Amino acid sequence: MFPERFSNLPAYAFPRLRALLDVHEPGGVVRHMSIGEPKHAFPQWITDTLVQHAHEFGQYPVNEGNPELRGAIRDWLYRRYGVQVDPDTQVMALSGSREGLYNAGMALIPEVKNGARPVVLMPNPFYPVYMISSISVGAEPRFVPATSETGHLPDFASVGAEVLNRTAAVYICSPANPQGAMADTAYWRELIALAEQYDFQILADECYAEIYRDTPPVGVLEVARDMGADPERVVAFHSLSKRSNLPGLRSGFVAGGPETIARIKQLRSYAGAPLPMPIQRVSAKLWAEETHVTANRALYVEKYELADRLLGHIDGYLSPQAGMFLWLPVEDGEAATLKLWTQTGVRALPGAYLSKDTPQGNPGHGYVRVAMVADYEETKAGLTLIRDSLYAQQ
Known part of the structure; x- marks a missing residue:
């Protein structure tokens, strides 16, 4: 009774993330870095x-x-x-x-x-x-x-x-x-x-x-x-x-x-x-x-520079030039996301959940996406945990 063209769609990214993580207890204070929901203040x-x-x-x-x-x-x-x-x-x-x-x-x-x-x-x-x-x-x-x-x-x-x-x-x-x-x-x-x-x-x-x-x-x-x-x-x-x-x-x-x-x-x-x-x-x-836009952009630039300092030593690190995300290289994005959650409470998103499987593989498999939408101190805490959990050997 339903159109067949919708019958084989993959689950949307965030229900998949909930299914992956929510059956496990977080390993620390929960820090939401999975979704691009801006948290900076807007004008009164x-x-x-x-x-x-x-x-x-x-x-x-x-x-x-x-x-x-x-x-x-x-x-x-x-x-x-x-x-x-x-x-x-x-x-x-x-x-x-x-x-x-x-x-x-x-x-x-x-x-x-x-x-x-x-x-x-x-x-x-x-x-x-x-x-x-x-x-x-x-x-x-x-x-x-x-x-x-x-x-x-x-x-x-x-x-x-x-x-x-x-x-x-x-x-x-x-x-x-x-x-x-x-x-x-x-x-x-x-x-x-x-x-x-x-x-x-x-x-x-x-x-x-x-x-x-x-x-x-x-x-x-x-x-x-x-x-x-x-x-x-x-x-x-x-x-x-x-x-x-x-x-x-x-x-x-x-x-x-x-x-x-x-x-x-x-x-x-x-x-x-x-x-x-x-x-x-x-x-x-x-x-x-434009004043609020300029101020908002300056906050992101500070966080770009923070990410470079904390994570710039990682092999394959992509220094962000724009946007609000880090696209961080890992061996397996899903495994890394689960490790982050159970060890630190940081909630990231497996790159494969944003990508399509192809005969050549899934181009997001070896990445996690991290949203830098919180304020500077919250972002710093989350990125430090990511560094220490996923990249301690680099």
């Missing part, structure tokens, strides 16, 4: 704005985001990337970037590409929503390794012409979750050229774009503009969850060509969940304000 004026507009919970929200919010998004895109967009036709507010990343598949992926079942390419490791969106529309998800050999970004051209001719869309995350690798201008140019050659869309998950060490990550929209690419070729997704430490606000946006946004808006009008109006009011102010 957010609460004040919500209270000021609380009466607007009594009305249906504007589907695509009210003019104030879309204008703030337009202005932010210009300040951040130098890109000019029409707020009426090229942006739409989202209930978090996850909603948009999933619904992009529903709205944009065709039933057939060049007479065959469409393919959707994505990195491996990957955010599971990419896979589920593809499966939901009957497309074939293809997992392209994002390993140290490829600079922790996928080489989509490596899949070959036969697959590329069937490719309808590519999901790509930059800065990458979990590795923190950033696509530079050359990478984006090559991918956009490939998309132009084989006629597919790039769905760029840029939700970590405001957390970086020194150099801001290049955005897909600015490179596409400089190349003179078809404006429908690239679609960018952003979120306030990481940028502004508000994962519970569930607020983000999508930007792309007018036809793309029109299709996503149409789906939203039937099946989506528009942002409540008080949330839209807060979101507009957040996109217009």
